[in-house]
Amino acid sequence: MLTTKMYDGIPIFNPSEDEAPSLLDFGLIASVRKISIDEFMERPSVFITNDPIQRTSEVWNAAQTTVLALSLIEKVDIGNIKVQKISNEKAKRKNFVVIDGSQRLTNIKVIRRNQVTFVELDNFVQDENGKQVYLEDGVTPKKIRGAFVLVEVDNDEDESIAEASKFYYNIAGLTFKELPHAFQRTINSYNLTIEEYEFTDPDIKKTLFHRWNHGTALNxxxxxxxxxxxxxxxxxxxxxxxxxxxxxxxxxxxxxxxxxxxxxxxxxxxxxxxxxxxxxxxxxxxxxxxxxxxxxxxxxxxxxxxxxxxxxxxxxxxxxxxxxxxxxxxxxxxxxxxxxxxxxxxxxxxxxxxxxxxxxxxxxxxxxxxxxxxxxxxxxxxxxxxxxxxxx
Incomplete structure (x- = not known):
């Protein structure tokens, strides 16, 4: 079982003092599955993202959503989505209360529904040795505004592609539907990792939320x-x-x-x-x-x-x-x-x-x-x- 609170009458075992009792199976068991963003968007309503336990109702800005889109295109891990699986008797289906990952799912929907135009971000320029590049004055750092995806291509297979085998594609100013089809397919096929927990005790949900979110945001x-x-x-x-x-x-x-x-x-x-x-x-x-x-x-x-x-x-x-x-x-x-x-x-x-x-x-x-x-x-x-x- 998950320890959500302490109760009187239950003995305490101290490993340094007591002989260990026989330990049975204990703790929460989570099933883990992967679903593509395409599959998620077929029935996004089964994921409940407005549960009172959620950390914040703050809406992400366009820059945060742009970073998420870049992560999806570049296949960067955005972390597991952690949910409580519950029965929806009325709809005769399972629902999933999102305990950790609500903002990520919400903004994936925003991206896919064409509700955001990707914005420019600051990108500081470094040389091949990873050192900061400066402007001619030697003081001002060189930076380029945009939302860039590094693309590598095989020129031998496609003569229509420019000679450069690597180039940066700027998605700033575009919406999802305006992205190259290859980028759209990559986002649609991106696999979300869902951790599903089954329990009925509401204290367990509160405890899990605390365990997963007790840290503070990066300063x-x-x-x-x-x-x-x-x-x-x-x-x-x-x-x-x-x-x-x-x-x-x-x-x-x-x-x-x-x-x-x-x-x-x-x-x-x-x-x-x-x-x-x-x-x-x-x-x-x-x-x-x-x-x-x-x-x-x-x-x-x-x-x-x-x-x-x-x-x-x-x-x-x-x-x-x-x-x-x-x-x-x-x-x-x-x-x-x-x-x-x-x-x-x-x-x-x-x-x-x-x-x-x-x-x-x-x-x-x-x-x-x-x-x-x-x-x-x-x-x-x-x-x-x-x-x-x-x-x-």
Whole structure:
């Protein structure tokens, strides 16, 4: 049986203390079958996608549906659809309550019924070695807007096809019925994997829903890894592992890789000379502009600050002086003045940090500023740093 709740009167077996009783068959058994999208569309109403247990009523946008269409065309696994099989006595048939996969099925219907026009997506361009390609300025990453399927053809079999054996087919601006027939056939024949569970206890459905959906959606830091080339990903990982980059973040934040955003934020502030906001969208859109030279310079400044951070043994004091945004401002100030003749030693740097941030500095008496206010905060921190060490 599936454990949905604990009941008094049922004994508990502890493996380390008790002798194991004879174990009979237990647990839920699911039957697994595959059906094509064509078969699904013959009777989509047998799948109930509006059950109250469903996670959300949020409607996917056209970009999300376009990504789904690309996955179907390219035969990418979209995950199993998990359902409860129930009897529909009135219709004398079986129905399937969708516990996990409602949005996927709903948007497959949207695609097949010609109810969506596929939209352009951002596609960053990489060379044959997987490195980001930049425009002539060497800073702006090259990207192409569209929804592309990589097509490989055999020119020997079809002389009407262009000479290139590989090309990208852009489906943006098209509906399902406007796709090439080969793409339509691929979508129609795509096999959905259905996991069917049979039970009558409503608590089991709730428990399964919790087991399958207890995780949280990917955050911006986790998602943007998909769009990074290896050099940028390695740079981010090297920087984010410094304890000072993790300052101000909770263990949960670090587990969810939020310190990756801190690392990219520092890199972007230095890359743009503090001419950038630090919202998640800005970080994602600008991260490809980070150059290898800036990575080395930023790491040098961050390691300097990290040594000071680690020298503070009093954890309460360390927390009062360092936060995500304070850390960014300090790294920016250190980087901007690192080559000055009278750059301070570690003890003087620590004293400046204590003096400047004991009242919050430019950070609202210890509270972190908003990402959009960082330009001003970083500027004020740098000016105070230069004035303190007579670098004017």
């Amino acid at each position: 911006a830091a986790e998602l943007r890894k998909v769009y990074m080339d290896e050099d940028l990903l390695n740079a981010q990982n090297t920087l984010k592992d410094l304890p000072v980059i993790q300052s101000g973040l909770s263990p949960t934040d670090i587990k969810r890789d939020v310190h990756s955003t801190s690392a990219l934020s520092v890199l972007l502030v230095i890359q743009t000379n503090n001419k950038t906001k630090l919202t998640n969208n800005v970080v994602t859109n600008k991260m490809h502009s980070i150059s290898p030279g800036i990575v080395k310079e930023t790491l040098k400044a961050a390691e300097c600050l990290n040594n000071i951070y680690l020298s503070i043994e009093d954890e309460k004091k360390r927390k009062s002086l360092f936060s995500k945004y304070k850390m960014i401002a300090m790294v920016y100030a250190i980087h901007s003045t690192f080559n000055e003749i009278n750059f301070p030693d570690m003890s003087d740097l620590l004293k400046w940090i204590e003096d400047y941030f004991k009242e919050g500095g430019h950070f609202n008496d210890g509270e972190t500023v908003k990402a959009s206010q960082m330009v001003s905060a970083n500027t004020q921190t740098l000016l105070h740093f230069k004035k303190t060490f007579e670098m004017e």
